[in-house]
Amino acid sequence: MAERVGFFTDTSICIGCKACEVACKEWNDVPDDGFVFRATSYDNTGALGASTWRHVAFVEQDGRWLMMSDVCKHCTHAACLDVCPTGALFRTEFDTVVVQSDVCNGCGYCVPACPYGVIDRRQDDGRAWKCTLCYDRLRGGMEPACAKACPTKSIQFGPLDELRERAEARVERLHAEGVTEARLYGESPDNGVGGTGAFFLLLDEPETYGLPPDPVVTTRDLPAMWRWAGGAALALAAGVAACFVRTRT
């Protein structure tokens, strides 16, 4: 297996130019996601979805703009991958999470399973789509299209360990410069999804950017769920038996 690679997205230098969104669409041939004017911000794509694999959020705050290019987190423990009944979602040799569109049968289970609300089913072809971390480019030894296109190097691609070190250093520098609100999001292997393959430097709480503050892979509780269901199954069997015993003539 190759080294685990991923994204470090440093939102403190994002200028909201959307070059990443466009480059992703062009390289991956992602269709139009409908051009909506939301009347809330300059954000016209709104959220990650089947046809938006990079999404630039625009947060308007008192005296400043926060911009953040969001993407699939390529979780260490990926709920989407766990729950997929067909095996369409798989983990690549780069430790990223990819959907094989020819295997996906559009059951839609991965969609509500993702704790970050990333993956979605496309209306017209009925299949699930999301960022592949440009699997085809990685195999060809290239970096993902979004990182390549980003003019400010807000999106950095590389081996995850290296990115983590770079990110720590960047946070320290920002703190030294007085930007005390700078923090990393998703980089810790101890978090609820075992760390993400795409992590971020944020300048405010995650929820400000539409990110969950403390996501958990939904399948963490699955053994307990099967136990509760087993209990309910036993109760059902006992209930049925009781109905027959009580009414025995």
Next chain:
Amino acid sequence: MPRRRDEMVPDAEFRSYYGQPVVKRPIWHEPHMPAYLYLGGLSGAAGAMAAAARLTGRDRLELAARMAAFAGAGAGTVFLVAELGRPMRFLNMLRVFKFTSPMSVGSWTLAAHSGLTGIAVGSAVTGLLPLAGGTASVASGLSGVAMATYTAVLLADTAVPAWHEGRRELPFLFSGSALASAGAALMLTTPRAQAAPARAAAAAGAMAEIVAGGLLERRLGLVGEPYRRGRAGRLMRASRVLTLGGGLLATVAGRSRALTALSGLAITAGALCTRFGVLEAGRASAEDPRYTVVPQRERVDAGRPASVPGR
């Protein structure tokens, strides 16, 4: 799992990205998904009742239960396939078996249960292979209890707050509702002399459904709100009234045809309302970022964020 605080979180300032959802809402359709959940439950509990009827020698009740179990599984499969779009997509799921995917486990459970109930009915109708038919009838008791409860795990194993946090109560809500549904169907289709267990099942299942539903809404605190508000709230309340009325009626219906019919219809309508209500509550809880963000924020602020799975 730490206990959630009982009092409702006030309409506190919570931050979100222009009020947009954090998690994606389930894309499953109406009436396909709730109808499948209802029919699966009906079929599963009817399978269990067929087994019990066989073991206690109630042949007419067993025949009715075999029929109901088969009809429920068959109609349920039709709704499931309609949800997926094409039959091939259901077969596609049987290429793999994954314990981490309740949908994979469920597809196999449905396939096994349909097969067993099919054999049981086929044998009953044609009179052929009675031994195989009887064995299948008893075995459908096992596949049935799995069938009636796995759907709760299917919903709970998502990031949808109202479902994920309801992972303890949902299986009991669904199995209670399944027992009531099967009881309702069987007391309508069995000669009255043998229908006593069906009436008991209708009444007992209805009570279990109401108790589990009440616990669900209460224990979840803030995240239980979607079960009480809006369309989901109306459906859950209608379900409670219909189920309670139908259940009580089942205990006094005795041999009155009219009362039995009324009770059976009320319970069936109540069970359907439960499924539509649970689907709707899930949607509502995914659409409002409050239900995702607030509990997670509280966890972080209290200094006990989620840790790596398996630790």
